[in-house]
Amino acid sequence: MKSVSIIKNSTVLSTTDADKLRERLKAQFADGLVLLDGRLEYLGTVVLPEAPAAVGIMPAPVEAGSGSSFSLVQRRSGAVSLAEIKAAIASGRGPEVIRPFDELEFMLDTGEAVTAVCGGYVTPTRARFVFKDALGDCQMNEDATNAGGYYKSKGRRHVLEEIYPHLPPELREVIEPRPLVETIDGERVEYADPLWIPTGTDVFGPLEGWYAEEPDSVQLEIFKTERGRVKERNGETVFWWLRSPRASYSTVFVSVSTDGAVNYTYAGNSLAFAPGFDM
Structure with a gap:
């Protein structure tokens, strides 16, 4: 045979x-x-x-x-381990193994199947991935406020405490925490998370009037079309959160609508999450 x-x-x-x-x-x-x-x-x-x-x-x-x-259509092969992908990316040979729009498929320990899409390379030795479809809903904050930014939000705790621990151990081993930068109450805050949700700049590029300058972000290849920004959950298109507070508003964060357009939603509402990670 x-x-x-x-x-x-x-x-x-x-x-x-x-x-x-x-x-x-x-x-x-x-x-x-x-x-x-x-x-x-x-x-x-x-x-x-x-x-x-x-x-x-x-x-x-x-x-x-x-x-x-x-x-x-897809270059990722199951015969290539995550460790081999990580080693290739770290050595600057990442595009020889995985390229923008390539997909990684894995299971959460909850039994839920997840596909992560390579969004592009943000440096020659760092690739950025985002979940192809969305996970369950959660608020960004219990109250309608974006005070404290993403750094102090309920949404961040949800990503780190209720999603990240369910990733396969072999994936968590190769993730590189992403450096994040926010200005909160006039002060620059720098931190790094292994799992995060995208910024407005990650998805739409700079949009004057929608969110502040995001020096930790660059628009990813996978989000340069409206169709690429659409997320589904259980076969239905959904609104999903971004971690950018809406400029000049104290109650909302930026979100993505079901047609892939920029939107905003009160922080106390529940929307879907589509996290990302770096490798």
């Missing part, structure tokens, strides 16, 4: 190019990785009796193109 990996190719290739691609894919699958650029979609692996070790490439249903462009 041999396994055959099926790849859908959306670019027409010559016979020579297809053979070269097949050999390249075979070698990469043997290593548990597929790291090609261009127009490829991994469909799955089937087991066939007496099949040769091979990679099946479905012909492209399009007109002839350049013959050299390939991309993968």
Whole structure:
């Protein structure tokens, strides 16, 4: 019994190019990785009796193109450990292993399945991930106030005390706490959390009038479209919290609406959480 990996190719290739691609894919699958650029979609692996070790490439249903462009919908392979991903990122070779929009799938110890998406690299040796979909609702504060910022909020305690401990131990081992900066009552506060919720800048980039300058943040690749900012929970789109207090308002934090637009919500209301972590 041999396994055959099926790849859908959306670019027409010559016979020579297809053979070269097949050999390249075979070698990469043997290593548990597929790291090609261009127009490829991994469909799955089937087991066939007496099949040769091979990679099946479905012909492209399009007109002839350049013959050299390939991309993968998902490059993350279960054959690569979190420790190997972390080591590659720390050495500056992260994009060889995981790139923006790649996904990590894991289980919380509550039994809930979670997918984290690579949002991009904030330094050559630090990648930022955000949960693809949202977890359960919670208030940002019991009262409608953003006094104390995210640093002193109920929402932060919820993330650190009610979500983070349920992550798999092997994931917690490779997380790098994210340096966070806030100005609270005119004073600069610096701290670092292993699990956090995104800022307005993480999601929307700088938005004058919506939140103060956030020097610890940069807009992530995955949030540059409205569709990329939409979160679901149990199959339904939801509003979800950001950790940015709304500028010139004392009662609200910034949030993301069901259509991916910027919004704001009273801190005493309950919204979904989509945490993130650095590696």
